[in-house]
Amino acid sequence: MLVSVNWLNNYVDTSSVSPEELAELITKTGIEVDGIDYFAEQSSNVVVGHVDACEQHPNADKLNLCQVDVGEEKLQIICGAPNVRQGQKVAVAKPGAVLPGNVKIKKTKLRGVESNGMICSLQELGIAEKYVPKDVADGIFVFPKDTAIGADVQRLLNLDDAVLEFDLTPNRADALSMLGVAYETAAILDTELTLPDEHVHTDSEQASDYISVGVDAADLNPYYGAFIVKDIDIKPSPLWMRNALMAAGIRPINNVVDITNYVLLEYGQPLHAFDYDRFGSKHVVVRRAGDNERMTTLDGEERTLSSDNLVITNGQEPVALAGVMGGANTEVNDDTKTILLEAAYFSPQAVRATVRDTGLRSDSSARFEKGVDPNRVERAGLRACHLLEKYAGATVLTGPIVFDELDRTEKTVTITEKLINHRLGTVITSAEIETILNKLQFPFVKHDDMFTVTVPTRRGDIAIFEDMLEEVARMYGYDNLPYTLPEGSSQAGGLTKQQELKREISSYLQGAGLMETMTYSLTDEASIERLVSPELRAKEPKPVRLPMPMSEDHNYLRLSMVPELLKSVAYNRARSQMDISYFEMGNVFVTNEQTLSQQPSENLRLAGAMTGMWLRHPWQHEQKQVDFYLVKGVLEGLFAYLAIPISFEQTKLTDMHPGRCASILIDGRIVGFLGQTHPVLEKELDLGETFVFDIDLDQVMDFYTNTTSYEPIPKYPAIARDIAFIVDEDVLAGDIKETIEKEGAPLVKNVRIFDVYKGDNLPEGKKSIAYSLFYQDPEKTLQDDEVEQSYQTIVASVNEKFDSYVRS
């Protein structure tokens, strides 16, 4: 909603504040003012002149040589506008004038003839092209004949007007009208309000001789008023009205159209004028459209309707889509003499349905959709009639003819001083409440500290105590509310166990050198089946596709975060960021349903992607590329930190390197995987060797306890023993380690692999794996023979199980 301050001043005197101060006050009290637009950039030295003479330029066909009287002097001006004529009153920029865009007007010579100024178009005076009336769009603007010569054009055209841009919340439909804004402004400034003149002369002719009104859908159209206005002289509307409409962002057309638009903005009540002589009957019938019924709206489009749409008909065929747009056949034109002026209440649902079906949105439909003030419908019609009498020389027949089942009841809301203060935490007195209600012009009855407030129908948003509480609070001023802290029961706040786990994981991984990312939960079709963790894949989840996505890149609920992480890696590589170590925690969405009937379960997961060099330190010849064991080390460290034992099993997964992929297990259950992505996929996505992991944190949660107990520091020394086995190449180091741990328990506290060797000095197909064993007894100092005995048991057991022998 654009609010011209000049226009607003018709109802309420705002001269005590500047437009900026007014905007600030309105914003603080209820309606956000997004900005202030000065209607046009300032110009100076532009006055009204009379074209005394106008003849063709001696040396140019398309130029006119004009003698213009601007009051204190006469100027010879060369003008190129096609519509300049002798006898016109025009806007003259005198020499020394400055026009918008810092255009300076100087004396000059055009084709050898002196020109002392410029006759201006509205565009040259700074009015946006789209608001300029079409009849003067290609030429200069012509003032009414009675305009005084020498008058300041800036003032006459309202070019100094400030326009406030309201950002209305849906509840404040009342401010979709200048009167609504005037009520609000009067309340804020605590000033008088002057309402517009609605007086209409009585006429001997009866509207009922011309028209009857029937409504077949009273639920959608509880009020229809038909005014008959005769003897109309179609011409431009008065300058002040054209100015007002342009400031509000509406292009002036002619007096009848401008008056209906003006009243629409003034009252918030849409009106429609039909050309009575082309209406086709003497009967207005409002009804639901038939299915597949057709009509041509005044934009020239043929519309196919349904029974959801309300139409105005002449008894036979539709002449308007109720509240949305009129028909082409009955549109007012230059020859119109008599109009049928419609002032009606169309229900929000009816108009919303038509807007939805046709895609037509207008200033009218926007107001009907939010609900117009039932007490202003007929008054708006009268106001338009008043203006038609005055500015179109029209005669208003005695009427209007109405269909009226409109509920105009005003709601009442009861408030008490005590409850107001109880809810706000304030000390507002009864007298202050009284003042506020008076400023808002809400009638009320007072009993002790209780107010029974009658809510005017213009404020359809107020229905319950809390609504009235807001009215009192905003007028009292939120700045005046005290700062208090809750007095209620106190409780200890905190994180859930899962949130603590997430924070622990994040802090560990950051310390380990990984960066946290945030990717999109919605992925694309190519990625949806990719890199789903084996334990999740085993549940056979069904991909969930959005029925109405915004883009094909984001149209599936993800089953894995890894594909989106890989996209981030590729994005960085494409920008020469080659070394990436990323992790993310987030949900994937799991369902077995082909067609969703309930929410998918949301599975919290940890995923990561690592690639490039982990360490680059060339001058000391140290560098380390990210590899499987680096990533595995990070995860082993993480789970050691979480005090959750994990193990790894070689596995094969689609899209993963067949020889470099492991599933991750806790207590024998698969909880995720890690490994290198398949080289074919790496090539497709433009990745280097990239390692990824994906872990189900919901399962990890089952094993996570965030309480740590005390374990005494060992008092007795540990003894280390190294041992190397020679085994077949396909024997897994981890399997041997497991056997060592099992056989060595409880004295073997720790087993470390410190060397793996293949090649010279070993038979073909064999490898050597060397282990460090740490023996410790918490109770006493270990004896050599104890260790030796255990060592022998381990060797025997490993050799038997893995067909190995000890390397000497």
Added chain:
Amino acid sequence: MKEQLEAIRREALAKIDKAADLNTLQDIKVTYLGKKGSLTSVLRGMGSLSKEERPVVGELANNIREAITNEIAKKTDVLEKAALEEKLEKEAIDVTLPGRPVHVGGPHLLTSIIEEIEDLFIGMGFEVREGPEVETDYYNFEALNLPKGHPARDMQDTFYLTNELLLRTHTSPVQARTMQQYGGSQSVKMICPGKVYRRDTDDATHSHQFTQIEGLYVDKHVRMSDLKGVLNKFAKSMFGDDRKIRLRPSFFPFTEPSVEMDISCKVCEGVGCSVCKQSGWIEILGAGMVHPNVLEMAGYDPEKYTGFAFGMGPERIAMLKYGIDDIRNFYTNDKRFLTQYHHVKGGTL
């Protein structure tokens, strides 16, 4: 004999003085003090001395031994120091060469902001709750006073999966769920961070996915001034003690009265600048008193219980705080963006 001894002393001390390395000193020590050394051999001839002379010569000999020993020790010390210095000199390195890089990670900026807000409200006794991202129409809209057909419920804005299921458009359903869980008889004091989704085309200021953090406090006597007090505390901790807040009327279907909270602009200190669009204020969050319909639907008697709620967008806070001009930065995960915010804590807006 005395002359002999004095000669040894002179000779030995002169040699010690000249000695240039530890080996020479060792040789000197052997030459004079060793078993076959000259001092020793002189002393062996003591037997030929008279009874009176013996103690005198003996004392002299001991003095000389002591003097030589001391001098050798002193000189050893000097030579050792010199040798060490020489060695260390040779060990000198070029300190301008680069060090071995340490791999560092860090949090995502949005996580930093969310955790900072979480910790602040935990300190005020709020618990942190989360809820599903795929929500039912009921919890996302109906339970929040947005019945079917409500004009503020713009279908175009919501990713519907079915007629009843959708990607949540705000984290408010967590409030409804939590209230229901508390069953209408207990106070609720919670914040809920999380991801939300809107049917928007991604551009510099729109994202189909973003984050929100909302708060809710329901109890027997919650006043609007409590909301103002809590938000003021939040604003001062988050943005600086010198910040002022202001509440402006606004509209949300789930609160009445509804307000928006602005904080005074740091850049211009309220005078008006391009950051605050000349207003002196920056909009930070929406809030209000919980609408009685919302309380009622969750099982709370609005005659007995009142509450306040607030909600904000970490992206917006981050963008304002750091002057980030494109919301897509949060989701493209450009390393050069992520690393800029690895040390974010506190700070000003």
